[in-house]
Amino acid sequence: MRRRIARGGVTVAVLIACTLPQFSLSAPEAVSPGATPLGVWRGTSTCTDRVAAPACHDEAVVYEFTTGAQAGTVHWKADKLVDGQRATMGEMDLAYDAGEACWKAEFSSPRLHSVWCLVVDGVHMTGTGHLLPGKQIIRKIDVRKGR
Secondary structure: OOOOHHHHHHHHHHHHHHHOOOOOOOOOOOOOOOHOEEEEEEEEEEEEOOOOOOOOOEEEEEEEEEOOOOEEEEEEEEEEEEEEEEEEEEEEEEEEOOOOOOEEEEEEEEOOOEEEEEEEEEOEEEEEEEEEEOOOOEEEEEEEEEE
């Protein structure tokens, strides 16, 4: 770093411009790149409201996240472990919801209508499954990447 200050402040301005971090003025991305769930995650999915979801069972899970078909989405393949073997529970695409700061998807089947919200914190991911329309939390997810 130069110590000499030139007349008119030109050298100082150049030095400051060269030492500051680079900032982009382009539009922000819809996806938070440092918080993407891409990869394989293992852990648990536990029931939290057996009155609202009486058929719910606690599960050991393996989740695989890949790039989604649409820009800004990820594809979630959810498996549970049954007798040590993976059994697919379902697949869906999630998009990052900046307002809720989570990867979010709505899921509908003849038996269930729910919203899933997953939060990535490094190699740890937590999440919830809410029933619709009542918003009862029926599942809590706690998984770690690459275990």
